[in-house]
Amino acid sequence: MVQGFCVKCKKKVEIADAKEVIMHSKRGDRRAIQGRCPYCGTKVFRILGKA
Numbered sequence: 001m002v003q004g005f006c007v008k009c010k011k012k013v014e015i016a017d018a019k020e021v022i023m024h025s026k027r028g029d030r031r032a033i034q035g036r037c038p039y040c041g042t043k044v045f046r047i048l049g050k051a
Contacts, residue, residue, distance in 0.1 A: 001014045002018055003046075004035070005044070009037060009042075013038060016035055017036050018035035019035065020034075031047075
């Protein structure tokens with residue numbers, strides 16, 4: 001599982017319903033993981049590395 005930081009809970013959580021998304025920008029495309037916090041349901045987002 002992938003961990004991300006929930007700003008509402010103010011702690012690292014396992015991302016529930018995680019899916020990989022592509023962010024498009026002028027500098028190039030970046031991969032990220034998007035999902036929900038399992039405790040409060042807030043959207044959690046984590047940018048992945050280039051590898």
